[in-house]
Amino acid sequence: MRTLFAALIATTALAGAAQAATVYPLDRATILNGSPFDFKVEFKSVVKPEDVKVTVNGQDYKSVFGTEAKFVAEEKGKDDKVLGSALILRGAKLPAGTYKIEVAAGDDKKSVTWDVYATADKPKAKNIIFFLGDGLSVAHRTGARIMSKGMTEGKANGHLNMDTLDRAAFIGTSSTNAIATDSANTMSAYMTGHKTAVNALGVYADRTPNTLDDPRVETIAEAVRRTTKKSIGIVSGAEIEDATPAAVVAHTRARADKAEIVGMMYDVKPDVILGGGSAYFLSKDVAGSKRKDDKDYIKLFKDAGYSLATDKNELAKVSGDKILGLFHTGNMDSVLDRQQLKKGTVDKFPNQPGLVEMTKVALDNLSKNPEGFFLMVEGASIDKMSHPMDWDRAMYETIEFDQAVGLGLEFLKKNPDTLIVVTGDHTHGVSVIGTIDDEKPGTDMREKVGTYADAGFPNYEDKDGDGYPDKVDVTRRLAVFSSNFPDYYETWRPKMDGPFEPAVQNEKKQYVANEAYKNVPGAVFREGNLPRSADTAVHAVDDVILQSTGPGSEGFKGYLEESDVYKVLVDTFALGAKK
Amino acid sequence: MSRGIDVLHFDRRTFLSTIGLAFATVPFREAYAATTQLSFGELYGKVSVLGLEFSDKVKTLTGKPVAMRGFMAPPLKAEAAFFVLTEIPMSLCPFCSSDADWPDNIVVVYLGAKQTFTQPNQLIEVQGQLDMGSWIDPETGFVSRLRIRDASFRMA
Numbered sequence: 001m002r003t004l005f006a007a008l009i010a011t012t013a014l015a016g017a018a019q020a021a022t023v024y025p026l027d028r029a030t031i032l033n034g035s036p037f038d039f040k041v042e043f044k045s046v047v048k049p050e051d052v053k054v055t056v057n058g059q060d061y062k063s064v065f066g067t068e069a070k071f072v073a074e075e076k077g078k079d080d081k082v083l084g085s086a087l088i089l090r091g092a093k094l095p096a097g098t099y100k101i102e103v104a105a106g107d108d109k110k111s112v113t114w115d116v117y118a119t120a121d122k123p124k125a126k127n128i129i130f131f132l133g134d135g136l137s138v139a140h141r142t143g144a145r146i147m148s149k150g151m152t153e154g155k156a157n158g159h160l161n162m163d164t165l166d167r168a169a170f171i172g173t174s175s176t177n178a179i180a181t182d183s184a185n186t187m188s189a190y191m192t193g194h195k196t197a198v199n200a201l202g203v204y205a206d207r208t209p210n211t212l213d214d215p216r217v218e219t220i221a222e223a224v225r226r227t228t229k230k231s232i233g234i235v236s237g238a239e240i241e242d243a244t245p246a247a248v249v250a251h252t253r254a255r256a257d258k259a260e261i262v263g264m265m266y267d268v269k270p271d272v273i274l275g276g277g278s279a280y281f282l283s284k285d286v287a288g289s290k291r292k293d294d295k296d297y298i299k300l301f302k303d304a305g306y307s308l309a310t311d312k313n314e315l316a317k318v319s320g321d322k323i324l325g326l327f328h329t330g331n332m333d334s335v336l337d338r339q340q341l342k343k344g345t346v347d348k349f350p351n352q353p354g355l356v357e358m359t360k361v362a363l364d365n366l367s368k369n370p371e372g373f374f375l376m377v378e379g380a381s382i383d384k385m386s387h388p389m390d391w392d393r394a395m396y397e398t399i400e401f402d403q404a405v406g407l408g409l410e411f412l413k414k415n416p417d418t419l420i421v422v423t424g425d426h427t428h429g430v431s432v433i434g435t436i437d438d439e440k441p442g443t444d445m446r447e448k449v450g451t452y453a454d455a456g457f458p459n460y461e462d463k464d465g466d467g468y469p470d471k472v473d474v475t476r477r478l479a480v481f482s483s484n485f486p487d488y489y490e491t492w493r494p495k496m497d498g499p500f501e502p503a504v505q506n507e508k509k510q511y512v513a514n515e516a517y518k519n520v521p522g523a524v525f526r527e528g529n530l531p532r533s534a535d536t537a538v539h540a541v542d543d544v545i546l547q548s549t550g551p552g553s554e555g556f557k558g559y560l561e562e563s564d565v566y567k568v569l570v571d572t573f574a575l576g577a578k579k
Numbered sequence: 580m581s582r583g584i585d586v587l588h589f590d591r592r593t594f595l596s597t598i599g600l601a602f603a604t605v606p607f608r609e610a611y612a613a614t615t616q617l618s619f620g621e622l623y624g625k626v627s628v629l630g631l632e633f634s635d636k637v638k639t640l641t642g643k644p645v646a647m648r649g650f651m652a653p654p655l656k657a658e659a660a661f662f663v664l665t666e667i668p669m670s671l672c673p674f675c676s677s678d679a680d681w682p683d684n685i686v687v688v689y690l691g692a693k694q695t696f697t698q699p700n701q702l703i704e705v706q707g708q709l710d711m712g713s714w715i716d717p718e719t720g721f722v723s724r725l726r727i728r729d730a731s732f733r734m735a
Contacts, residue, residue, distance in 0.1 A: 288631035
């Protein structure tokens with residue numbers, strides 16, 4: 001112990017002495033052959049430009065990049081605090097190869113290595129459909145399978161569509177600044193091939209406060225536009241400028257820059273855009289707008305040739321080369337609310353399409369392009385309902401997501417030159433542990449939780465064959481719990497009156513149990529195990545399971561970082577062939 | 580963001596019992612004789628993807644004294660001169676980190692004089708002058724479209 005302590009002091013002291021600059025892209029970055037990226041060096045102190053030496057594989061960087069970086073004498077942080085000098089070179093490009101970048105200014109030194117990789121010369125598939133279940137964890141799949149298909153004597157009575165995919169890999173989801181992760185940096189890693197920091201999209205997270213100046217990397221939509229004539233589609237039940245759909249096109253340190261993200265989506269102009277979040281498309285003078293400027297993106301998209309759909313009926317009739325479908329000012333309602341309970345905001349937006357209908361329209365339109373397409377479909381509310389521990393809604397969302405995957409598999413049958421990927425971006429600390437049986441004696445709900453042999457099987461029924469239980473509040477239902485939680489009242493039953501909101505914030509910015517659930521029969525208070533700043537259950541660090549089928553899917557095996565998944569995608573499309 | 584109706588039932592019970600109390604308290608009624616009650620359900624006449632439209636009641640009451648019942652969300656920043664009144668106890672959209680991620684049916688309240696923050700589960704009644712139209716708070720940049728200005732509140 002004492003030796004370890006001494007060793008720690010020694011390493012800490014060393015790290016302090018050698019003032020390490022930071023180089024972006026970070027060490028061990030993998031970069032698509034020919035793709036533009038921003039090169040940035042952050043020195044830890046103010047240095048003189050003449051003292052700065054940067055080499056790439058031993059050569060002066062200017063000859064390798066073909067241009068000179070901008071020198072910033074003093075980068076400033078909060079309250080104009082001087083952070084040090086910096087070098088920035090936007091839009092650098094490198095041919096395939098291994099690169100060692102050495103940076104020095106006095107004793108401020110850093111060395112990083114990048115792998116610029118080429119792809120196959122010829123595409124393996126014409127189309128890619130990337131299904132992203134936000135927060136999709138193993139328990140969601142198990143729960144959805146049991147609720148949707150049933151189980152007899154320990155064997156599933158049917159399989160989910162995603163169960164039938166033939167290749168799989170474990171995926172590491174951690175961010176550049178923590179083992180933990182969020183939907184921005186995770187999807188960004190899938191969609192750019194670069195890992196980044198929590199909340200960041202399409203950039204490395206630099207030290208300056210400006211969220212829009214961080215060093216950029218290319219997104220898959222930009223790479224597809226740069227190298228092919230393929231179409232691009234983005235489908236989500238979330239706000240379309242929310243982290244996951246945004247990651248297909250966006251560059252910002254802060255996923256909350258939603259108004260700017262709409263502008264970035266406009267710049268890339270995906271051919272099909274379907275989801276919620278119209279509030280960020282409306283000029284600030286329109287009630288319901290969440291913009292702080294006068295830009296009317298509905299008009300801008302229309303002027304750019306988009307046909308607009310605002311509800312299910314308009315979506316069914318919409319035609320044209322480019323489609324913008326916005327079906328809610330915010331996040332669209334969960335399928336349990338839309339189809340069965342009519343709660344949430346269904347009274348305000350009664351005619352929202354579901355993920356399956358949106359996916360169908362996207363496939364029908366994108367497949368008209370003989371060059372092929374890249375389509376991203378997000379099952380957004382698997383995550384949005386898992387945060388507040390509304391497991392029934394999260395399971396229904398997983399079933400809906402799986403039905404969208406089913407459409408993809410049907411498409412694959414007729415179009416075998418299609419790669420299908422089904423994955424989550426991160427996991428939740430959720431587990432199915434048995435059942436809760438109202439028929440057990442007494443009023444103490446805890447004693448109605450059945451574990452081991454006592455769990456038996458739940459009594460959901462799907463008589464109408466739509467894949468969803470006909471009713472969610474059955475008497476013997478799945479017992480699902482989170483490993484982590486804020487203070488809340490456990491009610492042991494589905495939230496029939498609208499999505500669960502477990503905790504509310506007090507004046508000390510601490511989250512306390514929402515007393516609205518205190519008087520639900522059988523409810524018990526659970527003291528949280530998360531910091532009091534946590535509003536809901538958090539993401540888990542656990543690996544994600546990715547499954548895939550179709551040409552190119554052989555690239556998925558073993559353990560991969562999320563950023564490695566991009567390599568398989570661009571290899572399938574041959575976006576970085578050596579020329 | 581959608582909110583629980585069981586919560587609303589809970590509110591309504593509280594609401595009805597406190598209404599009874601309010602009418603029993605004569606000075607309150609006299610002091611605010613010209614004040615019109617406005618509920619969250621009465622804010623919008625039209626809700627659509629392409630924009631919401633305030634109700635005729637809101638348009639008529641603009642510039643006039645109103646009373647609204649709801650829950651106080653914690654101030655966004657310590658220095659904020661306003662707070663957000665919500666229909667049910669809530670905090671910022673749990674999935675996002677932006678000031679903009681509030682549901683549509685909120686009202687921003689600017690107090691006439693300093694008052695102490697209440698607990699998030701406490702129903703309050705706010706009285707003040709209704710103000711409609713886009714407004715950017717100069718200190719926080721928070722955009723609101725409906726406000727109660729020169730307001731005061733009490734436990735409801």
